[in-house]
Amino acid sequence: MAIDHGLTIMLFALLGLAFGSAANVVIARLPRWLDHRFRTIPQGHGAPSGPRSQCPVCLQPLTVSELVPILSYVRQRGRCRHCNATISWRYPLVELMGAAWFVMCLWHAPTTPLIALMWGLWGIVLLVMAWVDATTYWLPDVLTLPFLGAGLALSAFGATDISWRDSLIGAGLGWGVLAIVGWFYRWRTQRIGLGGGDMKLLAGFGAWLGWIPLPWLLLFASLTGAIFGVLTLARFRRKKGGEVPIPFGPFLALAALLVLLHRWGTFGSQ
Ligand SMILES: [Zn+2]
Structure with a gap:
């Protein structure tokens, strides 16, 4: 623009x-x-x-x-x-x-400044969710569910350059993939690894960005999260040992941000 x-x-x-x-x-x-x-x-x-x-x-x-x-x-x-x-x-x-x-x-x-304003607010909500998750290991429904709902509604109104179908599939896929991963982890280890908030957040990203970038988004978030986890664990073990929970939300948020910037052509022509 x-x-x-x-x-x-x-x-x-x-x-x-x-x-x-x-x-x-x-x-x-x-x-x-x-x-x-x-x-x-x-x-x-x-x-x-x-x-x-x-x-x-x-x-x-x-x-x-x-x-x-x-x-x-x-x-x-x-x-x-x-x-x-x-x-x-x-x-x-x-x-x-x-x-x-x-x-x-x-x-x-x-397109218009109004759309730019919408994405501006999108980023602010993203920042809040990432920060709250990073400091409390918790993604409250009061943030993730309106985020998901807004993504579906605004896509239906044509504000997010994806169709309502892609938005709906994205939401379902985002929720479903992490629900399956979480269920599998619980079954193998008898412990809860993924928070329910992560599923709702990924569903929200599917609703805002469509289902097509979700595999990349998930891959990037998992890789950066894993690298961060290894680094933190190593540092933490030297101090006192024990388990360190790694919040997944900030990595999902960063990945979603990069997907959006890529779509806008920020990193060069597509
Ligand atoms: Zn004071």
């Missing part, structure tokens, strides 16, 4: 910052809202569950000037203004990723 307007780019960058900021709130609070097990996670891993944004350490409510994406972090040099506690680097990182992704969508997504 040709961009003849610097203003549109600015607008998308600001939208990305704003949605990145919202993503931070969801990443920090959703696990606590949904499940009491996460309410006692020590500070640094999430804000308190109160209605207003607070410093997770001193619980001081934050003012508007402390909630400006990036700027507040830079001006306060990454520290709470009240208790001087370090603010997680996740906050500026997620905001910057949101802005970069939104501009990327405007640049590369085919």
Whole structure:
């Protein structure tokens, strides 16, 4: 898409910052809202569950000037203004990723800014799911099921350049493949290896991207996940040993992102 307007780019960058900021709130609070097990996670891993944004350490409510994406972090040099506690680097990182992704969508997504906006939000939801899974080993239904539903509905309306048939087959295949793998693993080892959230997430990717890229997506996610697993296990064994769960969601999300960028021709002509 040709961009003849610097203003549109600015607008998308600001939208990305704003949605990145919202993503931070969801990443920090959703696990606590949904499940009491996460309410006692020590500070640094999430804000308190109160209605207003607070410093997770001193619980001081934050003012508007402390909630400006990036700027507040830079001006306060990454520290709470009240208790001087370090603010997680996740906050500026997620905001910057949101802005970069939104501009990327405007640049590369085919057709209209509205479609670019849709993929922008798609990426934000992806980021939230990946981050929540990476930190809590949990992909909540409240994220994966609306993601799946939106993929099916928007494909039916022709917003995702795949047919509703491909979308439906993709959803079924994504769910089915991982359900079979999970069942097989449980049968062989008497343990649960794959979370139900992984199946719903892959079903969602099938709904958004169609069934055709699913084998590549799954292969890439499995390979990167396995490499990461081997590296983490090696490091962890040296420390204390024992089992280390590897979240699969972030690797699925990364693979889906690459599939989408490939489709847009980001890596060169197809
Ligand atoms: Zn504080």
